[in-house]
Amino acid sequence: MKTQIANCLKMSLKALSFALFLPLNGAVAEEAAWPMFLLNPQHDAQPASTLAPPLELLWEFDAGDLLYASPAVASGKVFIGSLSGAFYAVDQETGEPVWSFETADEITSSAAVDNGKVYFGGKDGTLYCLDAATGELIWEYKTQGKIVNSPALVDGVVYFGSNDMSIYAISAEDGGFIWSTPLAEKPTSSRGIYASPTIGHGLVYVTRKAFKVYALDIRDGHIVWEFRTRSANYASPVLSGNTLYIGGYDRNLYALDAKSGKTKWQATVDEWIYASPIPFQDGVLVSAKDGVLTSFDSATGKLRWSQDLRAPISSTPAVTRSGIAFVANEYGELTAIDVKNGQPVWQETLPDDGFHSSPAIVGDRLYIGTMNGYLMAWEQRQIP
Numbered sequence: 001m002k003t004q005i006a007n008c009l010k011m012s013l014k015a016l017s018f019a020l021f022l023p024l025n026g027a028v029a030e031e032a033a034w035p036m037f038l039l040n041p042q043h044d045a046q047p048a049s050t051l052a053p054p055l056e057l058l059w060e061f062d063a064g065d066l067l068y069a070s071p072a073v074a075s076g077k078v079f080i081g082s083l084s085g086a087f088y089a090v091d092q093e094t095g096e097p098v099w100s101f102e103t104a105d106e107i108t109s110s111a112a113v114d115n116g117k118v119y120f121g122g123k124d125g126t127l128y129c130l131d132a133a134t135g136e137l138i139w140e141y142k143t144q145g146k147i148v149n150s151p152a153l154v155d156g157v158v159y160f161g162s163n164d165m166s167i168y169a170i171s172a173e174d175g176g177f178i179w180s181t182p183l184a185e186k187p188t189s190s191r192g193i194y195a196s197p198t199i200g201h202g203l204v205y206v207t208r209k210a211f212k213v214y215a216l217d218i219r220d221g222h223i224v225w226e227f228r229t230r231s232a233n234y235a236s237p238v239l240s241g242n243t244l245y246i247g248g249y250d251r252n253l254y255a256l257d258a259k260s261g262k263t264k265w266q267a268t269v270d271e272w273i274y275a276s277p278i279p280f281q282d283g284v285l286v287s288a289k290d291g292v293l294t295s296f297d298s299a300t301g302k303l304r305w306s307q308d309l310r311a312p313i314s315s316t317p318a319v320t321r322s323g324i325a326f327v328a329n330e331y332g333e334l335t336a337i338d339v340k341n342g343q344p345v346w347q348e349t350l351p352d353d354g355f356h357s358s359p360a361i362v363g364d365r366l367y368i369g370t371m372n373g374y375l376m377a378w379e380q381r382q383i384p
Helices: 002-009
Strands: 055-062 072-074 077-081 086-091 097-102 112-114 117-121 126-131 137-142 152-154 157-162 166-171 177-182 198-200 203-208 210-217 223-232 238-240 243-247 252-257 263-268 278-280 283-287 292-297 303-308 324-328 333-338 344-349 360-362 365-369 374-380
Touching: 072 112, 072 360, 077 117, 077 374, 112 152, 117 157, 126 157, 152 198, 157 203, 166 203, 198 238, 223 252, 238 278, 252 283
Parallel strands: none
Antiparallel strands: 055 374, 072 077, 077 086, 086 097, 112 117, 117 126, 126 137, 152 157, 157 166, 166 177, 198 203, 203 210, 210 223, 238 243, 243 252, 252 263, 278 283, 283 292, 292 303, 324 333, 333 344, 360 365, 365 374
């Protein structure tokens, strides 16, 4: 695998890596963690990092099975689960395994890390809390359905959904029940909760697969408002200021008032939206299953630019302070896009591999899982 990647480096878009992308100094600078799916409870995937291309492979860890989950990074470790049911902690500097924990079914849930504990869900219907240093089980909470989404963690409470069609609030300390809210009368094969809860304004925003977006009161889980889409919802909502962005299989991007649920505007793309939309400055990035990355004006929903990356995108991009979006697609292409104009400035391709996992960026490194089961760390290449 490393030989293949070394060969790929020769094919990178070196000519597009301009001098304006200045290197960082130090291995993990500016911020120390990416502690949950899409960075924070708002899911805006905008790290403080100024990471910019070119990148080079620092290390890779073979997890042995597909990595659909996205990495969490904290306390010098990278955490990720695989479809084999194994959950791993890997050394952030070297890629060497620190510990592993076996569950009874597949893991697609991305982890959340806080206060020396790591939390994730499994398709065995269990939310796990492990000691982040040792991998020892601290507590577990069992539901009546598969947990395929990623937990969000705020103020000592873990929020997550189960395919028993309920949203749960659980004590992060001991797994004690706080509240749950059913989003359907009974589970059916056409329904599920695939998106991670998003939190802000005293509300927990959730989507269910079957056409609905909800805002729940964070104190007791009662429904404050709901909004109906026209098709399935897989992408996690993203909160930016007073706007909640929703992308769906109805090919629409919705901008909703976060407090009332009323539509501010909506825009349509040509194919399904599986990944979450990402706001950046005065724009919103949307990646679709036809491989097209599109930027809309965040105030009006008007088209700013679009870029065809020619392969399905299931991974949510991350956007750095230097204005670079790192986008990974299902054909194994990792591309850096200038968010001002949509132009690619760098790209690497992994032969016979692909990405479903979303990138996590910490300092001058990018971490991501592949569909062939490799957890990778890419580092900003120092330019003499």
